[in-house]
Amino acid sequence: xxxxxxxxxxxxxxxxxxxxxxxxxxxxxxxxxxxxxxxxxxxxxxxxxxxxxxxxxxxxxxxxxxxxxxxxxxxxxxxxxxxxxxxxxxxxxxxxxxxxxxxxxxxxxxxxxxxxxxxxxxxxxxxxxxxxxxxxxxxxxxxxxxxxxxxxxxxxxxxxxxxxxxxxxxxxxxxxxxxxxxxxxxxxxxxxxxxxxxxxxxxxxxxxxxxxxxxxxxxxxxxxxxxxxxxxxxxxxxxxxxxxxxxxxxxxxxxxxxxxxxxxxxxxxxxxxxxxxxxxxxxxxxxxx
Numbered sequence: 001x002x003x004x005x006x007x008x009x010x011x012x013x014x015x016x017x018x019x020x021x022x023x024x025x026x027x028x029x030x031x032x033x034x035x036x037x038x039x040x041x042x043x044x045x046x047x048x049x050x051x052x053x054x055x056x057x058x059x060x061x062x063x064x065x066x067x068x069x070x071x072x073x074x075x076x077x078x079x080x081x082x083x084x085x086x087x088x089x090x091x092x093x094x095x096x097x098x099x100x101x102x103x104x105x106x107x108x109x110x111x112x113x114x115x116x117x118x119x120x121x122x123x124x125x126x127x128x129x130x131x132x133x134x135x136x137x138x139x140x141x142x143x144x145x146x147x148x149x150x151x152x153x154x155x156x157x158x159x160x161x162x163x164x165x166x167x168x169x170x171x172x173x174x175x176x177x178x179x180x181x182x183x184x185x186x187x188x189x190x191x192x193x194x195x196x197x198x199x200x201x202x203x204x205x206x207x208x209x210x211x212x213x214x215x216x217x218x219x220x221x222x223x224x225x226x227x228x229x230x231x232x233x234x235x236x237x238x239x240x241x242x243x244x245x246x247x248x249x250x251x252x253x254x255x256x257x258x259x260x261x262x263x264x265x266x267x268x269x270x271x272x273x274x275x276x277x278x279x280x281x282x283x284x285x286x287x288x289x
Contacts, residue, residue: 008235012244015228020251022221023095024259025213026087032210036087038203039217041196044079046218047226048189051182054223060183067175071184072191074171079192082164084199085157092154096262099252100139101158107133108166109242116170124281125239132246132278138271139249169242172233181230189222246275 029039055061089098107129113119175184206214232241250272256262 004235008232008241009244011228011232012236012241013247015225015232016245016248017251018220018225018228019245020099020248020255022086022217023090023099023252024255025217025221026090027095027256027260028213029210029217030087030091032207032213034203034206034210034214035200036091037084037196037199038201039214040080040083040087041193041199041202042214043217043222044083044189044192044196046215047222048186048193050219050223051186051189051226054182055180055186058180058182060180061186063179063183063187067179068187071175071187072194074167075188075191076195078164078168078171079189080195080199082161082168083192084196085161085164089154089158089161092151093158094154094262095256095260096139096249096253096268097154098158098161100136100249101155102161102165103136103246103249104133104159104162105166105169105242108163109169109239112166112170113237113239116174119237119239121239125243128243128278128281129239131274131281132243135271135274135278136246136249138274139253139268166242169233172230176230176233181227184230185226244279246279250275 026036026039026043029042030036034042052061086098086102089101093101114121172181172184229241232244236244253262253268253272
């Protein structure tokens with residue numbers, strides 16, 4: 001059981017590493033002239049293609065029509081709104097702020113996991129969530145993303161992305177006992193692609209380099225990240241996975257600082273340290289799932 005738990009953390013940390021690339025790679029796409037909602041569309045579409053291929057090879061595409069429709073309807077929210085809100089937050093508030101605001105998610109995850117799955121929230125888990133959110137707030141408001149440019153709309157989009165992200169945890173946990181990760185996300189992403197396809201014009205005339213960035217966005221931050229995420233949720237609890245993923249905003253802020261010169265102040269680094277401390281506190285909890 002202990003080995004299973006540690007393996008779960010490894011998978012979730014890999015997912016966090018891949019997701020941390022989202023802000024920096026998205027900025028390359030947007031800098032090349034791709035609209036935020038179109039960037040979200042291609043991230044979903046390319047990721048969807050990989051999941052459909054994966055599910056087809058493993059025999060996971062044949063499911064009940066009702067379940068397929070449920071996945072696609074959830075995908076309109078959990079992929080369409082989520083991916084779109086995230087890209088708008090990146091455009092309006094910067095990659096670092098966007099990825100950090102995404103991590104208001106554990107508050108919602110704690111609520112969902114308690115309400116839907118009766119998951120026990122120990123004092124240590126509650127403390128870890130509090131520390132992680134404090135660190136997230138410090139990173140967010142430290143001026144580490146776009147100094148001197150505060151966008152209430154961008155913050156709203158970032159918070160919306162956090163709510164959407166949080167809804168993935170209980171939804172996936174509910175269905176994972178019946179379907180594989182590839183099956184669930186193949187149909188979810190189909191719903192998201194349909195929703196995003198209706199949000200604005202889609203261009204097929206991007207430069208080869210731009211297509212390279214869009215392909216990386218779909219492969220790394222969508223397909224591979226969710227595969228790792230699915231493997232992790234088979235081994236550890238919803239709340240543990242959510243807090244462990246707080247490594248993502250730390251790395252995500254680092255990447256946009258390195259590649260896009262988004263400043264990161266001392267208080268931002270301290271916030272990152274709090275996030276990592278929360279992960280350590282959580283992983284040393286011996287109270288069980």
